[in-house]
Amino acid sequence: MILIRDVRLLESNGNWDILVEGNRIKRIGRNLLEKESIDKRDVEIIDGKNMAAIPGLVNTHTHIPMTIFRGVADDIPLMEWLNNYIWKMESKLNEELVYIGTLLGTVEMIKSGTTTFNDMYFHLDGIIKGVLESGIRAVLSYGMIDLFDEEKREKEIKNCEKIVKKIIKMDNPRIKPAIGPHAPYTCSKELLTFSHEIAREYNIPVHIHMNETLNEIKIVKEKTGMRPFEYLNSIEFFEGVKVIAAHCVHLSDREIDIIEKKSVVVSHNPISNLKLGSGIAPIPKLLEKNILITLGTDGCGSNNNLNIFEEIKISSLIHKGISLDPTSIPGEVSFKFATLNGGKALNLEVGVLKEGYLADIVLVDLRKPYLIPVENLKSHLVYAFNGVVDTVLIDGNVVLRDGKMTNIDEYKIYEMAEKAYSKLVEDVDIKRDN
Ligand SMILES: CSC[C@H]1O[C@@H](n2cnc3c(O)ncnc32)[C@H](O)[C@@H]1O
Numbered sequence: 346m347i348l349i350r351d352v353r354l355l356e357s358n359g360n361w362d363i364l365v366e367g368n369r370i371k372r373i374g375r376n377l378l379e380k381e382s383i384d385k386r387d388v389e390i391i392d393g394k395n396m397a398a399i400p401g402l403v404n405t406h407t408h409i410p411m412t413i414f415r416g417v418a419d420d421i422p423l424m425e426w427l428n429n430y431i432w433k434m435e436s437k438l439n440e441e442l443v444y445i446g447t448l449l450g451t452v453e454m455i456k457s458g459t460t461t462f463n464d465m466y467f468h469l470d471g472i473i474k475g476v477l478e479s480g481i482r483a484v485l486s487y488g489m490i491d492l493f494d495e496e497k498r499e500k501e502i503k504n505c506e507k508i509v510k511k512i513i514k515m516d517n518p519r520i521k522p523a524i525g526p527h528a529p530y531t532c533s534k535e536l537l538t539f540s541h542e543i544a545r546e547y548n549i550p551v552h553i554h555m556n557e558t559l560n561e562i563k564i565v566k567e568k569t570g571m572r573p574f575e576y577l578n579s580i581e582f583f584e585g586v587k588v589i590a591a592h593c594v595h596l597s598d599r600e601i602d603i604i605e606k607k608s609v610v611v612s613h614n615p616i617s618n619l620k621l622g623s624g625i626a627p628i629p630k631l632l633e634k635n636i637l638i639t640l641g642t643d644g645c646g647s648n649n650n651l652n653i654f655e656e657i658k659i660s661s662l663i664h665k666g667i668s669l670d671p672t673s674i675p676g677e678v679s680f681k682f683a684t685l686n687g688g689k690a691l692n693l694e695v696g697v698l699k700e701g702y703l704a705d706i707v708l709v710d711l712r713k714p715y716l717i718p719v720e721n722l723k724s725h726l727v728y729a730f731n732g733v734v735d736t737v738l739i740d741g742n743v744v745l746r747d748g749k750m751t752n753i754d755e756y757k758i759y760e761m762a763e764k765a766y767s768k769l770v771e772d773v774d775i776k777r778d779n
Pocket residue numbers: 408423427431432435465466467487488489490527554557617643644647
């Protein structure tokens with residue numbers, strides 16, 4: 346058992362205790378040591394004085410191993426970025442490099458308060474290993490791209506089936522499978538149909554890139570005569586499965602109707618979209634239809650970090666900026682995108698501190714200049730905080746204590762990641778200006 350004592354909560358005044366038993370929050374109350382008659386020898390006590398406890402954040406769209414691509418290809422549009430840099434480097438990746446990139450990403454996420462991430466990538470065995478070692482929670486999909494080629498498709502289908510079965514067999518409460526067809530402009534109709542069928546068979550979510558750039562919408566229209574959401578709807582892609590659609594930057598009214606009717610979850614990735622010059626998703630319009638909005642960082646090649654606090658802040662700010670309306674996306678709402686909504690999107694009992702829910706808890710040290718005066722704490726977490734958190738529990742285990750990783754040696758990981766990067770750029774002929 347773990348007892349976090351005298352901690353401040355976001356929604357209530359005064360100090361509270363949180364009792365964790367196994368991987369769940371057992372009780373939230375005052376003086377729990379006495380009230381629950383807990384023997385001090387059976388409990389690890391964490392002093393929560395001068396700390397706030399918040400739910401662990403949820404990142405609903407990323408490619409975690411891309412941490413080792415940080416900064417390699419800045420300031421270029423998506424297609425050029427993918428074709429001339431990223432896919433070239435990715436062709437040189439192997440399970441070991443993906444493992445190293447994953448470890449680096451888990452350290453970065455945990456240290457900035459993210460406890461769950463929804464990922465799409467390849468060499469999944471490397472990702473699984475990194476997730477298991479670090480203690481983070483993840484929903485993992487094998488990212489499938491067939492570029493309309495039958496041979497590639499068969500390979501992708503086999504890999505996908507293998508990974509789904511492996512994750513289900515592992516039966517680990519921290520790792521769940523999802524299905525990851527990359528996007529309608531890189532996947533054939535057959536691959537998209539397969540994705541839908543297998544997701545339905547195993548009752549797991551689909552994770553896909555949608556309507557990120559104008560260019561890809563043009564490609565899909567030329568191929569199918571329809572916009573991407575209309576096309577997927579025409580092949581019944583949304584029937585009976587939960588689809589998490591990353592980006593959704595350029596949407597017609599008809600597509601917004603489809604998203605609403607089919608209860609598609611939107612993963613808003615404002616920083617990646619700004620950096621690649623893709624555009625700004627119409628979040629206020631989607632909220633009017635009660636569409637579930639969540640937040641993602643995308644990979645470190647296009648962000649260039651995994652700090653969801655930055656997405657919370659930017660998602661409140663940009664929509665005020667473009668609508669000239671400071672009431673647009675209040676901080677309260679963008680904070681919910683990254684917590685409650687993220688949990689709902691992934692069908693996980695996370696994103697809220699509630700008895701019976703999974704014990705994914707983040708402690709923020711309040712003795713920081715940017716969090717004073719502490720009265721309007723939620724506002725500070727949205728608009729003033731840099732994301733550096735003190736302590737993190739995931740699935741009832743302390744994975745970060747006093748700012749230090751407990752399960753893994755972060756400095757060794759930094760070294761490994763430097764070496765992995767040097768090897769990669771040596772092997773790949775990419776154009777670099779510096
Ligand atoms: C097949 S695994 C995932 C695949 O997606 C690529 N990727 C990373 N960021 C983006 C993005 O913003 N749009 C489209 N594709 C992206 C990643 O490099 C992998 O190849």
